[in-house]
Amino acid sequence: MKLPKSIKKLTDxxxxxxxxxxxxxxxxxxxxxxxxxxxxxxxxVFGQISNVAALPGITGPAYCMPDGHWGYGFPIGGVAAFDPxxxxxxxxxxxxxxxCGMRLIRTILTVxxxxxxxxDLVDKLFKRIPAGVGTTGFVVIxxxxxxxxxxxxxQWCVKNGYGVEEDIDLTEEKGCVAGADASKVSASAxxxxxxxxxxxxSGNHYLExxxxxxxxxxxxxxxxxxxxxxxxxxxxxxHCGSRGFGHQxxxxxxxxxxxxxxxxxxxxxxxxxxxxxxxxSQEGQDYFAAMKCAINMSYVNRQVILHRVREVFSDVFHRxxxxxxxxxxxxxxxxxxxxxxxxxxxxxxxxxxxxxxxTRAFGPGSTSLPAVYRNSGQPVIIGGSMETGSYLLAxxxxxxxxxxxxxxxxxxxxxxxxxxxxxxxxxLQHDLEERGIYIRTASYSAxxxxxxxxxxxxxxxxxxTENTGISKRVVRFVPIGNIKG
DNA sequence: ATGTAC
Numbered sequence: 376m377k378l379p380k381s382i383k384k385l386t387d388x389x390x391x392x393x394x395x396x397x398x399x400x401x402x403x404x405x406x407x408x409x410x411x412x413x414x415x416x417x418x419x420v421f422g423q424i425s426n427v428a429a430l431p432g433i434t435g436p437a438y439c440m441p442d443g444h445w446g447y448g449f450p451i452g453g454v455a456a457f458d459p460x461x462x463x464x465x466x467x468x469x470x471x472x473x474x475c476g477m478r479l480i481r482t483i484l485t486v487x488x489x490x491x492x493x494x495d496l497v498d499k500l501f502k503r504i505p506a507g508v509g510t511t512g513f514v515v516i517x518x519x520x521x522x523x524x525x526x527x528x529x530q531w532c533v534k535n536g537y538g539v540e541e542d543i544d545l546t547e548e549k550g551c552v553a554g555a556d557a558s559k560v561s562a563s564a565x566x567x568x569x570x571x572x573x574x575x576x577s578g579n580h581y582l583e584x585x586x587x588x589x590x591x592x593x594x595x596x597x598x599x600x601x602x603x604x605x606x607x608x609x610x611x612x613x614h615c616g617s618r619g620f621g622h623q624x625x626x627x628x629x630x631x632x633x634x635x636x637x638x639x640x641x642x643x644x645x646x647x648x649x650x651x652x653x654x655x656s657q658e659g660q661d662y663f664a665a666m667k668c669a670i671n672m673s674y675v676n677r678q679v680i681l682h683r684v685r686e687v688f689s690d691v692f693h694r695x696x697x698x699x700x701x702x703x704x705x706x707x708x709x710x711x712x713x714x715x716x717x718x719x720x721x722x723x724x725x726x727x728x729x730x731x732x733x734t735r736a737f738g739p740g741s742t743s744l745p746a747v748y749r750n751s752g753q754p755v756i757i758g759g760s761m762e763t764g765s766y767l768l769a770x771x772x773x774x775x776x777x778x779x780x781x782x783x784x785x786x787x788x789x790x791x792x793x794x795x796x797x798x799x800x801x802x803l804q805h806d807l808e809e810r811g812i813y814i815r816t817a818s819y820s821a822x823x824x825x826x827x828x829x830x831x832x833x834x835x836x837x838x839x840t841e842n843t844g845i846s847k848r849v850v851r852f853v854p855i856g857n858i859k860g
Numbered sequence: 861a862t863g864t865a866c
Contacts, residue, residue, distance in 0.1 A: 447861090472861040509863050567863070578861055622862045710861090 378413065379421050382406075388441075388839045392425055399429040399645060405436040407777070409839055412441050415788055415831060419445035420452075426645040427455050432462020432654075434719050434726050438777050440733050441839040442786030442831060447471065448648035451732035454780045456717065457654060459727055463642065464659045465651035466632065466666075468729035470710035471625045473666055474673030475580075475616030476547075477707055477734075477756035477783075479767060480681060482688070483700030486586045486607040490855060492691055493584065493813050497856040499687045500582060500815075504680055505574040506860040507817030509619075512573035514679060521569035522557035525620075528671035529678045537682040544745050545703040547735070550674040552713070555667035561627045564665075568620025568672060573679035575615050577821055577860035579784075581758075582613040582680070585765060585852035593848040597769050600751045601704050603850050610852060611684055612765055614758045614784075615676060615860075616710065621669035628662040654727055663712070670711055677706055704767065705754035709734045709783035717778050728778050736770035736781040736846045755846050757837060758784045761812065762827030764853045766837050773844035781846040782837070785830035794829040795820055816859040825859065 383391045385405075390413060392404035404424045406413060420443050427449055428437040434456045443452030448467025457463055482489075489496065505512055514537075516524065524531045529550025532538040543550050557565075575582060587608045592598050603610070617624075632650040635658055636642045642651065652659040681703065685696035692699060712729045719726060737743055737753040744753050755768035763785070770779060789797075800819025803826055807814055816822040840846045 470861070475861070576861075577864085580861080616861070619862060626862090 377418055388842045392421060394428070397425045397429065400425060402428050402433050403436050404428050404439065406439045406443065407839055407843055407845065408441045409835060412831065412835055412839065416443055417445045420450045423448070423450045424453055426649055427453055427468070429645050430455070430463055430465065430649060430651060431642060432458040434458050434462070438780065440780070440782040441836045442732070442782045442784055444786045446731065448646060449729070449731045452782065452786060453731045454729065454733045454777060456726040456728045456778055459654050459714065459725060462654055462727060463651035464654045464663055464712060464727060465649055465729065466625045466629050466662065467648050467650065468731050469666065469712050470731045471622045472616035472710055473621035473625060473669035474708045475710040476673060476677065477709070477758055478613050478677045478681065479704040479754070479756045480611040480684060481602045481700060481702055481704055482609045482611070483605060484609045485605060486609060486855065489584065489609045493856045496584065496687065496691050497813050497815055497858060499691060500684065501858045503683050503687055504582060504858065506576070506858055508577045510574045511570035512679070514572040516569060518565050518569050521565060524675055525560070525668035525672045526555045526557050527551060529674045532675055532678040537679050542678060542681065542703050546674055546706040547708060550678065552667045552670050554664055555671050556664035557668055559661045559665040560624060560668050564620055564623035564627060567623050568618065571618040571620060572676055573683060574618060574676070575680065575858070575860050576618050577818065579825055580615040580860045581761065582611065582858045583761065583854050584856035585610050585612055585854050587850050587852055591851035593850065597751055597849045600748065601754055601767060601849060602702060612756065612758060612852065613677060613680055615680070617669040617673040617676065620672050624665045624669045628665065631658055666712065670708065673708070674706065705756060707734055707754070707756055718775060730780055732783050733780050734783045735779060736768070736774050737779050738770045738772035738774050755781055757782060757833065759833035760785050760827040760830040761814065761825060761854055761857050762807065763830070763833050764851055766833065766848060766852070767850040768837065768840065768846040769849050771844055771847055774846065777845050781840045785833045785836060787829055788831050789829035791824040794826050795823045798823040798826045812854050812857060814857045814859060822859055
């Protein structure tokens with residue numbers, strides 16, 4: 376829309392809003408976008424990311440990724456690091472859906488083997504993986520066991536038969552961030568969460584059957600390292616988060632922060648949606664520990680869904696999951712705040728990095744990566760709309776410029792309401808089936824909201840990340856089946 | 861995103 380007058384074009388794909396743009400800004404803003412993408416961004420993005428630059432203790436530019444759009448407090452695609460001693464933690468910088476993230480699973484099946492059974496496969500996945508608002512899962516545990524689950528993360532899944540060690544190794548943070556403390560989580564969050572393990576959710580959450588066509592392999596060597604080396608290989612990509620549990624944790628602490636921010640800590644923010652607390656305060660540390668529970672819940676959620684995927688594939692293809700090569704490629708969050716070491720003003724420091732609708736993308740050599748990917752860079756999973764395709768990228772050393780962060784998806788360009796006005800869910804399902812994408816959905820109106828037209832072009836988004844060196848293309852996937860919340 | 865709002 377309307378670009379701020381003072382915005383400066385640093386390169387074809389990097390734009391800067393100077394500190395002078397708005398009173399109170401402590402640092403400049405850097406937006407990663409092509410001319411086309413930045414003019415497509417809603418005006419709110421510039422104001423929102425400039426507000427982030429005004430938060431106390433921010434250690435460098437506030438960043439916005441090319442898929443950025445308007446969100447609660449921070450824009451989606453917003454990235455900001457804070458000094459742990461002088462800075463803040465803000466739920467609006469993480470998102471209500473804490474550890475909303477992506478998981479990518481490979482198979483040794485080809486598109487021909489899968490297409491002939493796609494209806495059966497998608498129908499069974501739809502039946503076995505609860506989707507939609509308010510659904511509960513098949514994992515029956517007590518509230519107290521749930522408290523243990525959110526502290527121990529994906530390892531709980533392996534102990535209880537929902538996965539194998541290899542899955543854990545291929546999950547970011549090995550499926551468990553240290554320091555999760557369930558005593559910092561409210562009873563209502565536990566109540567909402569304890570029956571939601573293994574459920575997909577609603578909105579833009581989905582599970583998709585995809586194909587890696589030979590023409591869409593951009594880096595065969597990296598693709599092979601990530602396990603994509605069969606022509607027209609079928610993969611499964613899923614997008615979901617911490618459900619009502621994470622939502623409640625975010626809501627609880629937003630309220631807490633609003634009540635103490637000004638009165639107790641004398642912090643003012645340009646927008647009350649940026650409610651925050653000093654990271655080192657009791658309230659800040661409590662939220663950090665509770666948020667980590669939601670991060671772990673989400674890793675567990677996606678792990679249990681993987682278990683279900685293995686069961687369904689095994690059932691449909693009458694083969695053992697191991698014979699179908701159902702291995703994880705990676706699992707990565709895009710809504711978190713993490714303490715990480717980065718080079719800030721020339722020296723290595725520990726900072727609290729908020730990523731909201733933005734994906735961590737460590738480069739080759741990072742000790743955070745599993746041994747199998749250590750030399751290749753971190754797999755980055757980018758979900759596109761159900762019509763246009765998705766990407767597997769890899770992190771690069773030059774990602775340091777954005778605290779090793781890249782995009783997370785397409786990013787909306789059209790409001791949900793507008794999408795529903797222009798499209799009918801049932802018709803869309805029919806049209807997509809004619810184009811070779813078989814979809815089951817929990818809600819036809821939710822399906823209409825996710826129409827491809829409502830999203831930015833994923834190829835444009837990925838091109839910016841590659842042109843700026845914050846990640847590189849490895850494989851592009853196209854969908855043939857989808858279950859939607 | 862969300863038992864889609866106090």
